[in-house]
Amino acid sequence: xxxxxxxxxxxxxxxxxxxxxxxxxxxxxxxxxxxxxxxxxxxxxxxxxxxxxxxxxxxxxxxxxxxxxxxxxxxxxxxxxxxxxxxxxxxxxxxxxxxxxxxxxxxxxxxxxxxxxxxxxxxxxxxxxxxxxxxxxxxxxxxxxxxxxxxxxxxxxxxxxxxxxxxxxxxxxxxxxxxxxxxxxxxxxxxxxxxxxxxxxxxxxxxxxxxxxxxxxxxxxxxxxxxxxxxxxxxxxxxxxxxxxxxxxxxxxxxxxxxxxxxxxxxxxxx
Amino acid sequence: xxxxxxxxxxxxxxxxxxxxxxxxxxxxxxxxxxxxxxxxxxxxxxxxxxxxxxxxxxxxxxxxxxxxxxxxxxxxxxxxxxxxxxxxxxxxxxxxxxxxxxxxxxxxxx
Numbered sequence: 001x002x003x004x005x006x007x008x009x010x011x012x013x014x015x016x017x018x019x020x021x022x023x024x025x026x027x028x029x030x031x032x033x034x035x036x037x038x039x040x041x042x043x044x045x046x047x048x049x050x051x052x053x054x055x056x057x058x059x060x061x062x063x064x065x066x067x068x069x070x071x072x073x074x075x076x077x078x079x080x081x082x083x084x085x086x087x088x089x090x091x092x093x094x095x096x097x098x099x100x101x102x103x104x105x106x107x108x109x110x111x112x113x114x115x116x117x118x119x120x121x122x123x124x125x126x127x128x129x130x131x132x133x134x135x136x137x138x139x140x141x142x143x144x145x146x147x148x149x150x151x152x153x154x155x156x157x158x159x160x161x162x163x164x165x166x167x168x169x170x171x172x173x174x175x176x177x178x179x180x181x182x183x184x185x186x187x188x189x190x191x192x193x194x195x196x197x198x199x200x201x202x203x204x205x206x207x208x209x210x211x212x213x214x215x216x217x218x219x220x221x222x223x224x225x226x227x228x229x230x231x232x233x234x235x236x237x238x239x240x241x242x243x244x245x246x247x248x249x250x251x252x253x254x255x256x257x258x259x260x261x262x263x264x265x266x267x268x269x270x271x
Numbered sequence: 272x273x274x275x276x277x278x279x280x281x282x283x284x285x286x287x288x289x290x291x292x293x294x295x296x297x298x299x300x301x302x303x304x305x306x307x308x309x310x311x312x313x314x315x316x317x318x319x320x321x322x323x324x325x326x327x328x329x330x331x332x333x334x335x336x337x338x339x340x341x342x343x344x345x346x347x348x349x350x351x352x353x354x355x356x357x358x359x360x361x362x363x364x365x366x367x368x369x370x371x372x373x374x375x376x377x378x379x380x381x
Contacts, residue, residue, distance in 0.1 A: 053292070055313050055324035062327050159323055166316070 018081070018139070018207075025201035027082035028101065029208060030142070031091070032198075032244060034074035035102035038092055039252070040123060041067030042259050043110050052113055059159060063120070066152040073145045093263035097246075097253040104243040105188035107252040114167050114177035119185055121160035122222065126192045128153045129217045133209025142207070161225050168229025175230065182226070183234050190239025193218070198244075295321040296346060297329055300337035307339055315340075 018026060044064035051057035075088035086094075105123060110116050131153055134146035167178040193215040195203075202208045226233055242248065262269055292314040298307040310329040315321035321340040330338060349357055365371045 053314060055315065055328055059324065059327040062331055155326075162319055162323065166320075 019205075022201060022205055022207070023081060023083070025198045026139075026207060027078050028198045029202055030074050030078035030081055032101040034071045034078055034088070034091070035100050036106050036123070036127075037067040037074065038071035039100070039102045039255070040106035040120075041065070041071060042255060043106065043108075044116070044120070046110050047116065060116075063156050063159065066149075066156070070145070070149045070152070073148075077141055077145065089263075093260045097248050097256055099246060100243075100248065100252060100256070101246065102243050102252075103188065103191045104240050104249055105185065105191065107243070107249060107255060108185075108188070109251055111181065111184075112177055114174065115181040115184070117160055117163045117167060118178060118181040120156065121164050121225065122185060122189055123192070124153055124156040124160055125221050126189075126214065126218045128157050129214045130209060130211075133214065137208060138206040157221075164225055164231075165229045168226070168231040178229065179231050182231055186234040187237060187240050191241045191243060194239075194241055194244065196244065292316050294343040295325070295340045296343050297321075297325040298339040298341070299325075299330055299335035300339075301334065302336050304336075307337070310334075312343060313340070 041064045044060050044067065047057065047060045048064070049057065051060050071092070072088050075091045079086045079088055079091055105119060108115075108119070111119075128150065131146045131150040135143055135150055137143040137146065164178065167174040169175070193211045195211045199208070199211055203210050223233065293316070294312050295315055295318075296312050297310045299310045300307045310325070313321055313324040313328055315324050318340060322338060325338050325340050329335070
């Protein structure tokens with residue numbers, strides 16, 4: 001990740017005209033965006049060399065790289081907004097699991113191919129609509145990052161959506177696996193749209209879109225694809241939560257141990 | 272899906288006996304509108320996934336502004352046996368080349 005103090009477009013990162021009382025909420029919001037992508041990117045990277053066919057191996061690695069790239073930009077911006085002299089690398093490699101702010105959905109182990117694909121689809125559709133809103137943010141750096149990321153995410157939706165339909169409307173085996181994945185993952189989707197005081201502090205400022213407007217768009221697109229895939233959306237029930245305030249599953253710590261070991265063992269190591 | 276499969280069979284892209292997914296040839300158009308060039312091939316079960324695989328394998332670093340994918344079975348190719356009859360005769364009949372003829376005076380040569 002770049003350690004420079006300038007944004008990808010070369011302007012100073014310190015955002016202009018952010019009221020002092022909105023700054024902590026914005027830093028927190030950026031951390032959530034960045035952590036979702038860092039953790040999911042790492043989970044996807046676990047497929048490298050293991051995907052069912054060569055072409056899909058490359059596709060999953062591409063998507064992983066897109067997500068890690070987005071995370072690098074967002075965490076750098078989160079660090080600059082926070083103003084505690086932490087850059088994106090420090091945030092990625094030197095925090096404990098309890099300090100991560102990603103949704104639980106993205107930290108679950110990669111499972112089988114159907115699980116990875118269904119999760120990617122559920123996440124990417126939500127990410128797409130959120131980024132679309134963020135591209136119109138009053139914060140120029142955040143708007144710039146979102147405008148780049150929304151194009152990548154549109155492809156992620158297309159890729160995962162095609163696969164959901166193929167798996168769901170495929171063989172008995174692939175249908176069963178896709179439905180199991182959907183059943184297991186559904187209870188983790190609600191957290192993506194859970195607005196708390198961080199969102200409340202920002203929505204009125206024109207910096208971020210209202211999560212409440214994103215959920216119906218997400219639901220419409222997800223329902224359409226799930227139906228075409230001949231899968232069934234699980235009945236409404238309890239939605240898991242906790243990732244946004246640092247209460248994670250036991251899986252995140254194990255993942256971070258692997259992801260962070262180099263910087264933990266050799267602080268400041270570069271190559 | 273069943274329709275897709277029927278369509279794939281009709282266009283000659285049904286799963287071949289070797290158990291691999293059907294093969295597609297990939298052509299990329301470089302930026303600035305240059306002609307399409309053959310880039311390589313991918314395996315895929317249908318045209319949309321062939322297009323996505325082609326994008327991921329051959330065009331993820333800005334190599335192209337357009338992609339064509341064609342079922343490999345749809346391509347009729349010349350064989351090594353054709354080399355003689357197809358490609359040899361050109362050079363020993365110099366009158367077939369425009370350079371054989373001298374340009375009349377007064378014609379501007381670009």
